[in-house]
Amino acid sequence: MIITKTLSLKAIYEFTGHQLFWLTGWMTLVTLLYYFTGWKILAFPSLPLPLIGTAVAFYVGFKNNQSYDRLWESRKIWGEITNTSRILASTVKNYHSGEPNAKNRKAVRRQIVFRHIAYLYQLREQLLEPAEWEHVSPTRSWLVGHKNWERRAYLNGRFKAELDSISMEKYLPEQELLSLECRTNKATHLLDTQAGVIQRLFDGKVINMIQQIELQGSISSLHSHQGRLERIKQSPFPRKYATYSFLFVCIFIFFLPFGMIGEFRNWGQAGIWLSIPVGTIIGWIFVAMEMIGDYSENPFEGLHNDIPMLAICRGIEIDMLEMIGEKNIPSPIEAKGQTLL
Template sequence: MIVSRNLSFQQVLFYAWKSLLYFSTLSIAVYFLHYELAIPNLTVPFEAVALLSTALAIFLGFKNNNAYDRWWEARKIWGMLVNYSRAWGREVLTLGIDESGKPSEELAQWQRRLIYRHIAFVHALRVFLRQRRAYNKYQDEFFETSNTYDDIRPFLTTDEAEEVLAKDNPPNYLLMIQGRELQEAYQRGWLSDYRFVKLSQTLTEFNNHQGMSERIKNTPLPRAYSYYSRIFVFLHGTLVPFAFVDFLGVFNIPLAMLINFIFLSLDQIGERTEDPFENRPGDTPLTSISVTIEGNLKEMLGETDMPEKPAMIKGIVL
């Protein structure tokens, strides 16, 4: 997630340089043909381009509003995951009670397993949502971070990790193992009926968080918006130099570039916002949120070996 108020010009050029090269070449060519070769009728009515600009701005605004709604919903889902993760840690540590009333090492180990397994679930869900994206060279340069299921191994036994990683949906399978552990604790008398149901309800919330995240991941913004926005920006940008060349002469070139850059930026903002789980610079910071949950739960266990929070890279939180 980009938190810096200033964007790196290198980031902007990475996504826009091909289009900007086309628009600049076209503007120069239009000026040369109109003034150097004196080709007549090399203009289009300014009013037509202005009308197209207005329609395109409305279209891009609608697309960007919907793209932002998807990004913000993703952030709210993971914000709720933070809240319920803390609740899970508290419930596991306070609702599990040995009938003897004495401190039980076995119960303490059970509590630690459930909390550690939940940390594994959070990291597994992060990887599950991001794993289907191929990194590009620009991202590899700035985002040398781990995004593999090996991140869950420190929180599981070797056999359990191998069992989980053999499944198509590791985070969902981890929740099923958690349910089994709750059932065993109920049978041993560590959980009453009410406490068992309460913990099961919290597990269901984790299912809901995963399901809502998968809905955003697997259901993109209708492709027509992305396709036609690119076409419309391209057509508009192609017509702009022809609308001003007769009035501005050589100054048509920088003005056409400025107008096209604005509309191209609006289109790219929507493109980079609509899919918040792709591990791109502007996406939801799943790594940072996962590490926050891990640190909170370890602190609740009384541990001092806290995870290191990912450093901000060029104004970007991962």
């Protein structure tokens, strides 16, 4: 996630700057063809292009709104996971049955918190698995997919120290780690284990029935939150919306230099050359809008537009460890440059 108030010129160029080269080339090619041939068919009247541009702008704007909804919903769900995690840690620590001979089982309570932290990092890892429709295509068979893999690797490299410090081994016993290896959905299995441990606390009269229901309610909420995140991850933005938006922008860019020439030729022969910079800027604006929406569709790619899951997980980890009185508390994740992972 980019956290600065405004993007630097370098960041803007890295994201959309390369589009200026082919846009300038296309505008220049059509302008040169008209200038040296004088073919009037290359000069469009002023009405068609604004109509196409208005229609494309409405469509791209609609797509961008829907893309942002996916991004914002993902962030809200992670906020709910944060709240549920804090509730779980507080209740696990403080709930006691009140039975005269009930044991405290402090080690079991501590392990529940540890297992939950392992669950958070496991969930993050599962959400970052690349899907076929995402920009980090698992096949890497196309140019953009390969470039985005490089971007993801570069971003992970900047947070290498923080990522290397994450290890479920310090939170899960070896036996549990081995049992996870054969599981398809490891995060779900960890929640199921938590539910079993809470049930055993009730069977041992460490907690009473009402407390057990509340603790199991937290586990159920986490199942629900995880399912909603998986829905966003596993359900691509409708491909027709995405594909036609890209196609419409391409059509508009194709006709743009012809419309620019038709307008600027009224300024004389010298005015025709103004169609190149003006058309390039207009085309770049439409391409940038399309790319912003396109990269907002998938909030779990490991790229700059993602939800900062690593920082969120670390924040939850710190809160839960402090609640149970642990001394070895990790440091919060700090932004690198303009990005928080």
